[in-house]
Amino acid sequence: MGHSTVRLGTIGETAVVHDIVKNYEYQLYTPVVDDKGVDLIVDRGDRFFKVQIKTVTGYNKDTSIEVRLRKYSKGDFDILAVYFEPQNIIAYVPFLGESFINLALKRAKNGQTKNRLWFYEFMEFPQK
DSSP states (O other), X not given: OOOOHHHHHHHHHHHHHHHHHHHOOXXXXXXXXXXXXXXXXXXXXSOEEEEEEEEEOSOSSSSEEEXXXXXXXXXXXXXXXXXXXXXXXXXXXXXXXXXXXXXXXXXXXXXXXXXXXXXXXXXXXXXX
16 A cells, blocks of 8 residues: 555654654754745754755665755755655755755666765764
């Protein structure tokens, strides 16, 4: 049985909250109204981060996933948290206003490594 997009979003949001509560001593806040693309506020102690959470349920390409962000602009949020449901892993990617982000999970079939963002390089919440 497939989940609705709302339910999938909730699954991803819950996974991100669980990861941050379990692995970091940060304070978390959720917006009362979520119409600006901010799903979570993370207070790291020295800085607040606006976080947008996206849940991905499978590969968009053979070796990577793509998250479309066309409706967002630079400054709407600071961190894109990507929950990859099949492996139960999360990437915390700084958001600079891109219209999409590709994150590689496997080696490219042609061996390309240039300009590839690896999902695994973003599995820690930003410390700086």
